[in-house]
Amino acid sequence: MHEEIRLTLRNDVRELARVHSLASRVLERGSIAADAVYATQLALEEILSNVIRHGYEETGSHEISVHLRVGDGAVDLEVEDEALPVKIGLLETRLEAKKSRLSEIQKQLLQRIQAAEAAALTAKKYAEDEIAALKQSLEEGVNKRGERWFNIGMAIIGVAASLLTTYLTVKFGLSGGGSSASHGP
Numbered sequence: 001m002h003e004e005i006r007l008t009l010r011n012d013v014r015e016l017a018r019v020h021s022l023a024s025r026v027l028e029r030g031s032i033a034a035d036a037v038y039a040t041q042l043a044l045e046e047i048l049s050n051v052i053r054h055g056y057e058e059t060g061s062h063e064i065s066v067h068l069r070v071g072d073g074a075v076d077l078e079v080e081d082e083a084l085p086v087k088i089g090l091l092e093t094r095l096e097a098k099k100s101r102l103s104e105i106q107k108q109l110l111q112r113i114q115a116a117e118a119a120a121l122t123a124k125k126y127a128e129d130e131i132a133a134l135k136q137s138l139e140e141g142v143n144k145r146g147e148r149w150f151n152i153g154m155a156i157i158g159v160a161a162s163l164l165t166t167y168l169t170v171k172f173g174l175s176g177g178g179s180s181a182s183h184g185p
Contacts, residue, residue, distance in 0.1 A: 002071035003030040011052045011062040011081075016045060023068055030070025040075050044068075047079050055083025120172040127164045131157050 003026045009015040023044055027037045048064065056062055062082060069076040135157055 004069040006067045008063050008065050013052055051081045051083045124168050131161055
């Protein structure tokens with residue numbers, strides 16, 4: 001079954017509801033698949049919305065013609081207007097400028113991430129070196145101060161190493177290679 005409508009509307013966004021309603025009836029009577037109905041309605045609304053909002057430099061009423069044909073599972077949509085033509089070159093220039101800016105932002109973010117990762121690795125290495133030095137000092141001090149102080153020191157180092165590893169893992173996604181300390185002789 002073939003269905004069609006021809007209508008003329010004004011360049012007024014309030015007309016979109018009327019067009020949507022009429023087009024829905026024609027599409028339903030034409031036995032069009034639900035996804036095609038949705039795509040057609042979306043395309044029609046986008047086209048008309050752009051013409052109405054951006055197509056005319058001067059104010060005042062302008063006519064827009066819509067011709068919708070449905071048949072044999074196919075949809076044919078034609079919109080005619082007297083709106084200004086889309087300046088593709090200007091759109092392409094704006095798009096390229098936005099792409100360039102996006103690329104610059106991506107580079108800056110990557111540099112910041114790399115700097116943060118390097119700082120985190122440096123901090124991790126420094127902390128590991130400090131923990132190793134403390135551990136060595138404590139091991140050397142066992143003979144002088146006794147095993148009790150050694151065990152207390154090793155427990156403190158273990159907690160510090162665990163906290164540092166957890167912080168670096170959560171903050172920077174670093175894992176593995178951390179110091180581990182155990183207490184006991």
